[in-house]
Amino acid sequence: MMQFELSDDTPVYVISVAAQLSGLHPQTLRAYDRLGLVSPGRAAGRGRRYSLRDILALREIQRLSQEEGINLLGIKRILELEDQEQRSRMLLAELHAEINQLRAELESTRAVAARLAGLLRSRNKSADLVPVRPSDVSVTAQPSGRAARPREGQAEAAALGHTAKLRETNDG
Numbered sequence: 711m712m713q714f715e716l717s718d719d720t721p722v723y724v725i726s727v728a729a730q731l732s733g734l735h736p737q738t739l740r741a742y743d744r745l746g747l748v749s750p751g752r753a754a755g756r757g758r759r760y761s762l763r764d765i766l767a768l769r770e771i772q773r774l775s776q777e778e779g780i781n782l783l784g785i786k787r788i789l790e791l792e793d794q795e796q797r798s799r800m801l802l803a804e805l806h807a808e809i810n811q812l813r814a815e816l817e818s819t820r821a822v823a824a825r826l827a828g829l830l831r832s833r834n835k836s837a838d839l840v841p842v843r844p845s846d847v848s849v850t851a852q853p854s855g856r857a858a859r860p861r862e863g864q865a866e867a868a869a870l871g872h873t874a875k876l877r878e879t880n881d882g
Contacts (some may be wrong), residue, residue, distance in 0.1 A: 717761075718761060718762045718763045719761050719762075719763050720761055720762075721750055721751030721752075721753075721759035721760060721761045721764070722759060722760075722761065723759065723760040723761070723764075723765065724757065724758070724759065724760075725739055725740070725750075725757070725758045725760070727760075728750070728758075728760035728764065728765055728768070731765045732765050732768035732769055732772065733769070733772060734768055734772060739758070739760075739768065740758075742768065742771065742782075743758065745782060745786065746786060747767075747771055747782065747785060747786055747789065748760075748764050748767050748768055748771070749764075750764050767789070770789075771785055771789075774788065
């Protein structure tokens with residue numbers, strides 16, 4: 711057996727039932743459709759099918775017209791503005807969610823950066839560095855396909871994954 715999911719937007723009511731549920735004449739529903747106040751779905755044979763949301767909109771149109779004395783063009787503008795406001799609220803909610811996600815990612819990134827900085831500080835404190843004057847030694851990193859035996863002073867460069875070639879510079 712097939713299961714059908716119905717929502718408030720599912721077009722299921724034929725025009726006679728929609729007219730009865732909204733308290734309006736079927737010709738009024740057709741006129742509202744032509745004016746763009748309510749846009750029902752269409753069946754395979756092009757017959758109008760109204761959803762529960764359409765029925766509620768028809769009732770609101772009738773209320774605005776009868777109780778508030780608003781003409782149909784004014785009602786159409788009100789409905790357009792309400793729809794625009796609803797879309798704006800949804801967009802705003804999506805943007806707030808995205809901002810919250812980005813804030814969480816930023817905090818996570820900051821935590822990782824702080825941890826890495828702490829590791830670097832602790833590593834630097836434990837290393838015995840010997841001061842070297844730049845004019846005595848220069849280090850050049852060279853990619854190498856074969857493992858070279860590190861010479862004196864090359865341990866730091868080898869630790870970085872490069873073979874370093876040290877050369878003494880003569881101050882001529």
